[in-house]
Amino acid sequence: MYKLFLxxxxxxxxxxxxxxxxxxxxxxxxxxxxxxxxHGWTYQHDEGRKAVEAAGIKTTYVESVPEGADAERVIRQxxxxxxxxIFTTSFGYMxxxxxxxxxxxxxxxxxxxxxxxxxxxxxxxxxxxxxGRTLLGHMAGKMTKTNTxxxxxxxxxxxxxxxxxxxxLAAQKVNPDIKTKIVWVFTWYDPGKESEAAQxxxxxxxxxIMQHTDSTAPVQVAEKAGVWSFGQASDMQRFAPxxxxxxxxxxxxxYYVERSIAARDGTWKxxxxxxxxxxxxxxxxxxxxxxxxxxxxxxxQLQKDLASGKVHSFTGPIYDxxxxxxxxxxAVADDGMLAGMNVYVKGVEGDIPQ
Amino acid sequence: MSFDLNFxxxxxxxxxxxxVPLILAASGELITERSGVLxxxxxxxxxxxxxxxxxxxxxxxxxxFAVIGSMFSGLIISLIFGLLTQSLLTNHVATGLALxxxxxxxxxxxGKNFVGIPGKEFxxxxxxxxxxxxxxxxxxxxxSIILYFAFGLPFLTNYFLKKTKTxxxxxxxxxxxxxxxxxGINVTLVRYSCILYGGAMCGLAGAxxxxxxxxxxxxxxxxxxxxxxxxxxxxxxxxxxxxxxxxLIFGGITILQLHMQAVGLRIxxxxxxxxxxxxxxxxxxxxxxxxxxxxxxTPTSLGQIFYKEK
Numbered sequence: 001m002y003k004l005f006l007x008x009x010x011x012x013x014x015x016x017x018x019x020x021x022x023x024x025x026x027x028x029x030x031x032x033x034x035x036x037x038x039h040g041w042t043y044q045h046d047e048g049r050k051a052v053e054a055a056g057i058k059t060t061y062v063e064s065v066p067e068g069a070d071a072e073r074v075i076r077q078x079x080x081x082x083x084x085x086i087f088t089t090s091f092g093y094m095x096x097x098x099x100x101x102x103x104x105x106x107x108x109x110x111x112x113x114x115x116x117x118x119x120x121x122x123x124x125x126x127x128x129x130x131x132g133r134t135l136l137g138h139m140a141g142k143m144t145k146t147n148t149x150x151x152x153x154x155x156x157x158x159x160x161x162x163x164x165x166x167x168x169l170a171a172q173k174v175n176p177d178i179k180t181k182i183v184w185v186f187t188w189y190d191p192g193k194e195s196e197a198a199q200x201x202x203x204x205x206x207x208x209i210m211q212h213t214d215s216t217a218p219v220q221v222a223e224k225a226g227v228w229s230f231g232q233a234s235d236m237q238r239f240a241p242x243x244x245x246x247x248x249x250x251x252x253x254x255y256y257v258e259r260s261i262a263a264r265d266g267t268w269k270x271x272x273x274x275x276x277x278x279x280x281x282x283x284x285x286x287x288x289x290x291x292x293x294x295x296x297x298x299x300x301q302l303q304k305d306l307a308s309g310k311v312h313s314f315t316g317p318i319y320d321x322x323x324x325x326x327x328x329x330x331a332v333a334d335d336g337m338l339a340g341m342n343v344y345v346k347g348v349e350g351d352i353p354q
Numbered sequence: 355m356s357f358d359l360n361f362x363x364x365x366x367x368x369x370x371x372x373x374v375p376l377i378l379a380a381s382g383e384l385i386t387e388r389s390g391v392l393x394x395x396x397x398x399x400x401x402x403x404x405x406x407x408x409x410x411x412x413x414x415x416x417x418x419f420a421v422i423g424s425m426f427s428g429l430i431i432s433l434i435f436g437l438l439t440q441s442l443l444t445n446h447v448a449t450g451l452a453l454x455x456x457x458x459x460x461x462x463x464x465g466k467n468f469v470g471i472p473g474k475e476f477x478x479x480x481x482x483x484x485x486x487x488x489x490x491x492x493x494x495x496x497x498s499i500i501l502y503f504a505f506g507l508p509f510l511t512n513y514f515l516k517k518t519k520t521x522x523x524x525x526x527x528x529x530x531x532x533x534x535x536x537x538g539i540n541v542t543l544v545r546y547s548c549i550l551y552g553g554a555m556c557g558l559a560g561a562x563x564x565x566x567x568x569x570x571x572x573x574x575x576x577x578x579x580x581x582x583x584x585x586x587x588x589x590x591x592x593x594x595x596x597x598x599x600x601x602l603i604f605g606g607i608t609i610l611q612l613h614m615q616a617v618g619l620r621i622x623x624x625x626x627x628x629x630x631x632x633x634x635x636x637x638x639x640x641x642x643x644x645x646x647x648x649x650x651x652t653p654t655s656l657g658q659i660f661y662k663e664k
Contacts, residue, residue, distance in 0.1 A: 035462070035573045037469025064573070150616070183615045186624065190577050191568040193608070196372060200612035203364050217568045220472070239472050239570075350618035 029078035030061035033090035040214030040233040048252030067092025079104040085263040128276030130166035132248035134313040137170025140208040150201025152211040165345045166313045191217035235285040247285035277307040319346040363492040373605030374504045375559040379583035382555025389548035390528040392657035394450030397580025398457020403428040403560025405461040408571040428557020436549040473569025511594035528653030531660040585634040592651035604630045
C-alpha cells in the first residue's frame with residue numbers, strides 16, 4: 001500500500017514537472033541602468049520592451065541596476081527564473097553578462113554597446129549615434145552667432161569622443177570658425193551637475209548646448225538662458241519647447257521585437273549589430289521650425305544622404321588636434337577606427353581627461 | 355575667457371545659487387546637533403522634501419504650498435527619527451542612516467508618477483537690476499526668495515544661539531543634558547523641537563533643488579548633497595557663520611572646475627570633485643590639534659542617548 005502511494009506520488013510529481021516544462025512560456029528579461037522614467041537612455045529601452053510585449057511576448061524588467069556586482073546577481077536571477085532571452089542595456093554590464101552566459105548556455109544574451117562576445121549565446125548591439133551628431137553639428141554651425149558650441153560630456157570613452165568629433169567636423173564644414181568647448185561631468189545622470197555644466201558653458205559664450213548625458217536638465221537651462229539646445233536619447237522637446245532644435249532618438253523597438261521573435265522561433269544567432277539612421281535605430285525628432293525652412297530642408301537632405309550612405313560622418317581629410325592626418329582625403333573611417341576612437345579632431349578645445 | 359567684471363559677477367552668482375541647499379540643510383542640522391542629537395538622515399529628509407515639494411507643485415499648481423509642504427514633510431519624516439531616538443531611545447547613528455535609506459526609497463516610490471513632468475518657473479526677484487548693474491547686479495539680484503532667506507539664515511542662527519534664551523537652552527541641553535534637566539529644562543522636548551526644525555530646513559533644501567535649481571523630479575536628485583551638508587557642519591566646527599563660508603567654498607569648487615574645463619584648462623577633474631571631503635578631513639585634523647577651538651562650539655553630548663533619572 002505504502003509503495004503504491006509512493007509510486008503514484010512520484011508519477012504525479014513527474015507529470016506535474018513535465019507539464020510545467022511544456023507550459024513554460026517564452027519570456028524576455030531586461031536589465032536597466034537607470035529608472036524607466038529618466039526620459040533619456042533607459043526610457044527608450046523600456047519603450048523597446050513595451051513593443052516586444054505588444055508583439056505578444058511576455059517581458060520583465062529590473063531598473064536602476066548599478067554596474068558591478070549587483071548586475072551579475074540580477075542577470076543570473078533572470079536567467080534562473082526561466083527567461084529565454086535577456087537584454088542587458090548598459091556598457092558596464094559587459095563582463096557580468098558574459099560570465100552569466102557561460103553558466104546558462106540555453107539562455108540567449110544581448111548586450112548593448114559592448115564588444116565582448118565570449119560565448120556563442122552572447123550577441124552585442126549598438127547604434128550609430130554619431131550620425132545624429134553630424135546632423136546636430138550642421139545645425140549648430142549654421143545657428144550659432146558666437147561660433148561657440150558647448151558640449152556636456154559624460155565619460156571619456158570612444159562612444160562619447162566619437163560624438164564630439166562627428167559634431168565638430170560637421171559644424172566646421174558649414175562654419176570654419178567654430179569652436180567646441182567641452183565640460184566633462186563624469187556621470188551619465190546627475191541633473192544638478194549637468195545644469196551647472198550647461199550654465200558654465202553659456203557663461204563662457206556658448207549659444208548652442210548639447211549633451212551626452214541622460215537628464216533633461218541641460219535643455220531646461222538652455223531654454224531659460226535663451227540659447228539653442230539638442231535633446232538626447234529621447235524627444236525632450238516638451239522640456240524646452242523654444243530652445244530645442246531637435247533630439248537624437250534611440251529607437252530600439254524594431255531590433256528588440258525582431259530578436260525576441262527570432263529567439264522564440266529558434267532562429268536567433270550570435271551577431272554584432274551596429275545600426276544607424278538607415279535602419280532607424282537612430283532617429284531624429286521633428287526639426288524646430290525656428291531655424292528656418294531652408295535649413296530644415298538642408299538637414300533633412302543630409303539625413304537622407306547619411307541614411308543612404310552617400311555621405312559618411314567621418315570623411316577625410318580629418319586631422320587630429322596636432323595636425324596629424326587621421327583619415328586621408330577622400331577616404332572614410334572604418335568601423336574599427338570608429339570603435340576605438342580616442343583622440344579629438346582639430347578644432348576641439350582642451351584635452352581628453354585621462 | 356573674458357575676465358571682465360560682469361563675468362566674475364555672474365560666476366559669483368552661480369556659486370551662490372549652488373551653495374543654497376548646503377546652507378539650508380547644514381543650518382538645520384547644526385541646530386539639531388547643537389542640542390546633542392546627531393541626525394545622519396539629512397540626505398533622506400532632503401530627498402523627501404524634494405519630491406513632496408515637486409508633487410505639491412504639480413497637484414496644487416501653487417509654489418507657496420509646494421514650499422511650505424516640503425518643509426512640513428521634512429518635519430514629519432524627522433518626527434519619525436525623533437520618536438525613535440528620543441522616546442524609544444534608539445541609537446542616533448543607526449536610526450539616522452536608516453532614515454536616509456528610507457527617504458531615498460520612499461521618494462522613488464512616490465515619485466514614480468511625477469517623473470518627466472516639466473517644472474514651473476519660480477519667480478526671481480529684481481531681474482531688471484541684475485541686467486542693468488554690471489558686476490554687482492548678477493551677485494545680489496535676480497535670485498529666488500529662498501536664496502535670500504538662505505543667506506540670512508546663518509546670521510539669524512548665530513544670533514539665536516548666542517543671544518537668545520532659547521538658544522542658550524539648546525546649547526545647555528547639547529553640552530550637558532543632565533545638568534540642564536536638573537535645572538528643570540525638559541530635555542526631550544528641546545531635542546524634539548530641534549530635530550523637527552532640522553527636518554523642516556532639510557525639506558526646504560530639497561524643495562530648492564526640485565523647484566528652483568533643476569525644476570523637475572528625478573530619482574536620487576539630491577546626489578549626495580545631504581552628506582556634503584553633514585560634512586559641512588563639522589567643517590564649520592558647529593559655527594553658523596562658518597557654515598556659510600564653507601558652503602560657498604564647496605559650491606565654488608564645483609562651479610569653478612566646470613568653468614575651468616569650459617575654457618580648456620587642463621585640470622584633474624576627479625581630484626576637484628573629491629576636494630570637499632578632503633578639506634573636511636583636513637579641518638578635522640586641524641581642529642583636533644587645538645582642543646580649545648573645538649570645545650568652543652562642539653556639543654559635548656553629541657549623539658549620546660539621554661536617560662532622564664526618575
